[in-house]
Amino acid sequence: MSLQVDLRHSYPGISLDVQFEAGRGVTAVFGPSGAGKTSIINIISGISKPDGGSVQVNNRVLFDADTGVNVPPEARRMGVVFQDGRLFPHLDVARNLGFGARFAPGGLDRIELARVVAMLDLAPLMPRRPGTLSGGEKQRVALARALLSRPEILLMDEPLAALDDPRKDEVLPYLERLRDTTQVPIVYVSHSLSEIARLADRLIVLQRGRIVVSGSVEDVLSDPAALPFVGVREAGAVLPATVVGHEADGLSRLALSGGELLLPEVKAPPGSHLRIRVLATDVLLSLEVPTGISSRNILPVTIRSLHKGSGPGVAVQLQCGEDQLLARITSRAAEELSLCPGLECHAILKATAIPRGSIGLARSNIPT
Amino acid sequence: MTLRPEEWAALMLSLKVSGVAMLLSLPVAIYVAWVLARREFPGKALLSAVVHLPLILPPVVTGYLLLLTFGRNGAVGGFLESFGIVLAFRWTGAALAAGIMGFPLMVRAIRLSIEAVDPRLEAAAATLGAGRIVRFYSVTLPLIAPGILAGAVLGFAKAMGEFGATITFVANIPGQTQTLPSAIYAFLQVPGGEGSAVRLVVLSLIVALGAVLISEWLARKVAQRIGQG
Numbered sequence: 001m002s003l004q005v006d007l008r009h010s011y012p013g014i015s016l017d018v019q020f021e022a023g024r025g026v027t028a029v030f031g032p033s034g035a036g037k038t039s040i041i042n043i044i045s046g047i048s049k050p051d052g053g054s055v056q057v058n059n060r061v062l063f064d065a066d067t068g069v070n071v072p073p074e075a076r077r078m079g080v081v082f083q084d085g086r087l088f089p090h091l092d093v094a095r096n097l098g099f100g101a102r103f104a105p106g107g108l109d110r111i112e113l114a115r116v117v118a119m120l121d122l123a124p125l126m127p128r129r130p131g132t133l134s135g136g137e138k139q140r141v142a143l144a145r146a147l148l149s150r151p152e153i154l155l156m157d158e159p160l161a162a163l164d165d166p167r168k169d170e171v172l173p174y175l176e177r178l179r180d181t182t183q184v185p186i187v188y189v190s191h192s193l194s195e196i197a198r199l200a201d202r203l204i205v206l207q208r209g210r211i212v213v214s215g216s217v218e219d220v221l222s223d224p225a226a227l228p229f230v231g232v233r234e235a236g237a238v239l240p241a242t243v244v245g246h247e248a249d250g251l252s253r254l255a256l257s258g259g260e261l262l263l264p265e266v267k268a269p270p271g272s273h274l275r276i277r278v279l280a281t282d283v284l285l286s287l288e289v290p291t292g293i294s295s296r297n298i299l300p301v302t303i304r305s306l307h308k309g310s311g312p313g314v315a316v317q318l319q320c321g322e323d324q325l326l327a328r329i330t331s332r333a334a335e336e337l338s339l340c341p342g343l344e345c346h347a348i349l350k351a352t353a354i355p356r357g358s359i360g361l362a363r364s365n366i367p368t
Numbered sequence: 369m370t371l372r373p374e375e376w377a378a379l380m381l382s383l384k385v386s387g388v389a390m391l392l393s394l395p396v397a398i399y400v401a402w403v404l405a406r407r408e409f410p411g412k413a414l415l416s417a418v419v420h421l422p423l424i425l426p427p428v429v430t431g432y433l434l435l436l437t438f439g440r441n442g443a444v445g446g447f448l449e450s451f452g453i454v455l456a457f458r459w460t461g462a463a464l465a466a467g468i469m470g471f472p473l474m475v476r477a478i479r480l481s482i483e484a485v486d487p488r489l490e491a492a493a494a495t496l497g498a499g500r501i502v503r504f505y506s507v508t509l510p511l512i513a514p515g516i517l518a519g520a521v522l523g524f525a526k527a528m529g530e531f532g533a534t535i536t537f538v539a540n541i542p543g544q545t546q547t548l549p550s551a552i553y554a555f556l557q558v559p560g561g562e563g564s565a566v567r568l569v570v571l572s573l574i575v576a577l578g579a580v581l582i583s584e585w586l587a588r589k590v591a592q593r594i595g596q597g
Binding site for chain 2: 045046047072073074075076077078079080082084086088089090099100102103104145146149
């Protein structure tokens with residue numbers, strides 16, 4: 001399955017002109033509010049009609065402005081998880097799920113229902129009304145409902161944006177589980193890079209209706225040129241790590257391709273593959289191996305490139321083993337240290353700088 | 369309190385006329401309310417105005433227009449008569465008059481409740497594969513049930529009290545077209561009729577109060593059922 005989108009649409013204040021393709025895995029669309037993210041979801045799902053372009057799944061044309069094809073939303077087979085859940089208030093959870101399954105090809109499949117209910121831990125919620133559910137529970141039900149309609153594409157429109165941080169952390173593992181078990185391509189719209197860093201395979205950065213950067217999450221988030229688009233405070237590379245073991249003092253030892261990290265207790269058994277996000281502002285650089293320093297996390301790195309922005313900062317892309325890191329330092333420091341591509345130096349990370357929310361399970365844990 | 373036969377007949381006729389008027393106009397009112405709440409089309413303002421007309425026109429004018437249209441020599445009345453359906457000066461005509469007078473109230477109550485349903489819920493149902501008709505029956509209709517109930521009670525109450533259009537269109541024939549208000553009016557016109565009039569006034573009060581109490585109770589039940597109570 002693969003979704004091809006080519007759309008042009010203008011409405012007051014913004015004009016959308018976006019082309020992309022989403023195959024298996026999670027394709028994240030990132031951008032600030034008003035960048036046109038939700039409009040893209042509404043157009044793909046058929047809720048709103050664009051001025052021009054086309055939407056296709058494989059070779060099935062869902063919309064084509066030139067030929068006048070416009071398949072109504074009920075025939076598009078797009079599962080949508082909305083920011084506000086949109087559960088039917090007059091139906092209990094079981095019936096909400098049944099509504100999703102009712103129009104799926106072949107109707108309700110009991111085995112599939114049991115699988116989805118187990119995956120999202122919905123059994124205790126089944127007799128309850130949406131009005132009595134917490135925000136996180138609602139989103140899990142909305143996700144199950146969309147899945148049970150057996151969509152060809154799953155569209156998620158800021159599914160966690162309405163939740164507070166504890167609720168987000170409660171739902172994120174379910175999204176990781178879904179990502180790792182489903183064959184259905186997922187388009188995940190969000191303005192949260194930490195969610196995207198945890199979940200997505202590919203990243204499309206949207207600004208004022210245009211795609212400004214796109215590529216694999218690892219590439220985009222470690223690309224110094226993309227830093228202005230993702231935001232200085234939010235920028236940070238994503239890199240794979242493996243849990244080596246847990247120390248007696250509550251720290252966990254993680255192996256990277258280019259060294260080891262000691263982080264506050266990571267709740268995953270040894271051998272687990274993780275993806276961790278290291279914010280560019282949390283990385284320091286040193287020309288010599290630093291001694292007498294409180295940080296235990298010192299990685300040997302090679303400078304790949306430096307990117308000077310409009311402000312006083314410089315984004316430095318670092319090679320660390322097979323992976324990339326991104327550091328943001330002041331341009332004065334870069335000059336005084338004579339940083340240049342090819343230079344070998346040391347990256348210093350504070351152990352507590354990586355919050356729990358930035359550590360997620362990597363795809364390779366898939367038991368299948 | 370014992371009722372004399374003609375008083376009893378007036379009560380039963382009123383209940384029959386109002387019940388039939390309400391039941392037959394309800395589906396039409398739901399459809400018109402949905403069209404006014406959810407569709408955009410040229411002439412929408414005109415449709416809305418026509419629907420509200422009976423609320424604004426003097427009832428006697430509505431009754432006379434009904435007589436012109438649905439009387440035996442009227443355009444629609446003549447056509448219906450060829451099928452053996454006669455409305456003028458029959459209880460069926462009283463039901464038509466009562467239905468038309470109550471129609472704007474029904475449409476108003478139901479339209480407000482449709483507008484209160486988040487259209488994004490219907491959009492969500494569409495993405496799950498539900499077509500327009502299924503969306504209406506399984507999402508919109510259950511959510512507007514309290515509004516429909518309110519509209520039905522208003523329509524019924526209006527029909528019970530309808531006088532001007534009814535008396536103009538179907539006159540005031542005891543046992544045939546004499547509803548409660550017509551009967552009260554008739555008893556007040558004859559000497560010694562006050563006793564009957566008072567009994568019918570009390571009956572009207574009981575029916576009105578009963579209708580309101582039943583509708584409140586039903587509304588609570590429905591609200592609980594759809595999870596908004």
